Amino acid sequence: MKYKKITNEDLLYFKNIFGEERVISENEIKSEYAHDELGTVFNYPEVLVKATHKKEISALMKYANLHKIPVTVRGSGTGLVGACVPIYGGVLLDLTLMNKIIELDKTNLTLTVEPGVLIMDIYEYVLKEDLFYGPDPGEKSATIGGTVSTNAGGMRAVKYGVTRDWVRGLEVVLASGEIIKLGGKVVKNASGYSLKDLLIGSEGTLGIVTEIILKLTVKPVKMISLLAPFNSKEEAILAAPKLISNHVIPTAVEFFLNDSLLYSERYLGKKLPHNNYPAYLLLSYDGYHEEVVDKDVRKASEMLINEFNAIDVFLIDTEERRKAIWSVRDGFLEAIKLSTTLIDECDVVLPRAKINEFLTYVDNLSSELKVRIPYFGHLGDGNLHIYFCKDDLDEKKWQETLKRGFLKLYDKAASFGGLVSGEHGIGFAKKEYLKNQLKSEQLTIMRAIKKAFDPHEILNPGKVI
Template sequence: MEYHQINDTDRENLRKFISEPERFVTEPTKHWDHDQFRTVTAMPELVIQPVTNQEVENVVKYASDHHIPLVPRGNSTGLMGANLSVDGGISLDMVKMNRILEYDPDGLTMTVQAGIRLKDIEEYLADKPFTYMPAPAMHWATIGGNVDTNAGGLKAIKYGVTREHIRELKVVLTNGKLYKFGSKAVKSSSGYSLKDLIIGSEGTLGVVTEVTLRLYPKPRKSINAIIPFPTLNDAIRSVPAILASGVVPTTVEFMGRKVINLWEKYADDEFPIKNGDGFIIMGLDSFTEEEWQAELKQALEAVKEFKAEDAVILSADSEEAKKIWKCREELLLAIQKSTPKMDEIDVCVPINHIPEVLDRIEELENELNIRIPNFGHAGDGNLHIYLCSDGMSDEEYAKTSDKVISELYKTAKSLDGNMSGEHGIGYARAGYYEDFYGHDYTELLRQVKKLFDPNEVVNPGKIFKM
């Protein structure tokens, strides 16, 4: 696809839609050329920071009518290059659309603009009886970015991923019209769910401008159990037993001593548990103390046969628990700090097949002489796997990474898994998509893309190749 390159006439016309000159950036800096990894960089020709739906409508329609690529952008915490302006054009930076529009405790909803950060939502709800349950580790990510990638997070087992917590979206399509998809009503059996099509589409179908969130009453009791095991494999094999026991944890995370050692160096701190090489972090929440105690007893009984050592039980608001969760949430940053260049694989497989993926990772480490630290969500089978360049040349790293990615995608596919559990496909993995899911399936997605975006201007080149 050949796109129109922005000229002075375009700048003059587009500038009319934006009332404040500081929100119209004609000379973008490196702030706008990367995502969290900086593995690939791409500079937009123009950055526009809208603050109203009308501004978004005007800019999107102009871009479509004039065949200018337009990429919605949040706080650049993504890992797969979904926010990169790989074809130039306009970076539609949504971070100034960051207002809370409505707090409706009686309807258990809250409506916000797409550029608001998770951190800001958490702070707003801190003194209120309700909470937004999804808990991605990147608290400075925008809610629009979470919607676009259907972000998961630490509480997905019990409460589900982002999709389960979105009641309504407002989305600008390439015809310049603002559509409302979904409603505040809890249930719908009323035709196609376009809301759910937009969620997870990585900004390739339209621009999300407003999000109505589902709120939950805050649990009365929350505890964490950190269970050490002799090996990480022992820890992982215990998870199906926990879930089959009838316990419904809020969280079941896994991590090994290797990545914890990296965090200790990164944070200049010590992990509070010294025994064990593999760990399960299990969170429980409940209405009463008796509930969590009964669930905890059942879960700890279930893991005994997997060589579980004595669990450390902590109140969720204790300093020790906060340190353990801080470690978990900073693992990505710790790994990134340990190597010159890093890439990620975000496969998701059935939980009983996680050990097979971990075994394949170990084989590839030995076979290709590359360090591949990993951790993830044991309760839903979502593994975060990192490829570290260390002393490799750029050429060697690119070749080795492609081999590892291809092999782990083969493993995930053979186990009836998916390419990504929560980080999306973006630009970085678009070249692998059709091989994984097949031509007919991908062709159907191309037809959906063409229906929503006939000129292929909204976030082109992402998820799959057109």
């Protein structure tokens, strides 16, 4: 692809749109804007602009489309596949200043927000109104726009689904600068092809989301978590689908091994009540009636011990304990990162019934490739997070190991009916693996869809497909 390099004339134009202080160029651009949380995909934009209104974005896109300047959108930069890294330079469009909550509509149970609102701010805002937003991605400082762009999932997907299930409507600036609205406050929609669903998960390659209408629901009155240690990972993993199908649906079913726990305890300086068993399940139950949540939890505890060989069940029923244990869980990624020199991640999603077989394969691969591969996972929805750790490997060996290991992992997952990404997306880092998995007809259709939205391929070029 041939893109126009940004000149002083372009910068002047951008300053007219955004104002002097929201156009940052060359040496003034901080290095954080050259990468995301993954770190390994790295490139500086030619110019960083910070938008505060869709009209600015529309004006930017009209100009960029005319002059063939690439535009990459960025929220908090918490992604793990390099999706927001401007690999062709051009404009990096930061949306974090567009962080207004526009409207809470209590009759329609919707919340209309700008894309730069952090998801933790959304939780807090709606909880105060006794309302609830279902998706719960691990990274609470992600922007809602970022979670829409990757169809983020998170812990509560077992019961509450993923971001897609909670987006009722979108306002989108197209590559041409035109502004369209998709969906709305309505609950049902059978009005032509669902462009809304196409935009969700498209990682900034089809359009720029400038407003999001979220579905809300009534806040559950009680939530209890359970921590259950097991003597083997196989037993822990087998318990999950049985709990889900023989009982009420849990809110979350997280799985981890002793190593993740120890890394995280060390990282946070916190201790869990259990930390010396091989494998753990961390479950949550919630509901609209206290007595029923208690009953569900009692039944789950009995099943865990009597039927599924859990060694013990530790009830987490105070807010303080809940925060403590979930902060340990939320700390896994950071803790694993700190345990090594560099990581790369595989965010594979599998049918729940195939997890055990797959993780045995991962363990064997770790021995075969002589690389440390810690993992944990959203067991309730079959989404695993698997980390290759560089440790003391030299760069060449690391790259070889990564490539060989990832190809094997994704091939194995595909043979089990799994997919390349459950929730972190494709971005730049997983492009080749998606390409390997899809049939050429699917890729051709996806490329034609990209062309339909963005004929000059200026929106986040080089990503997804």
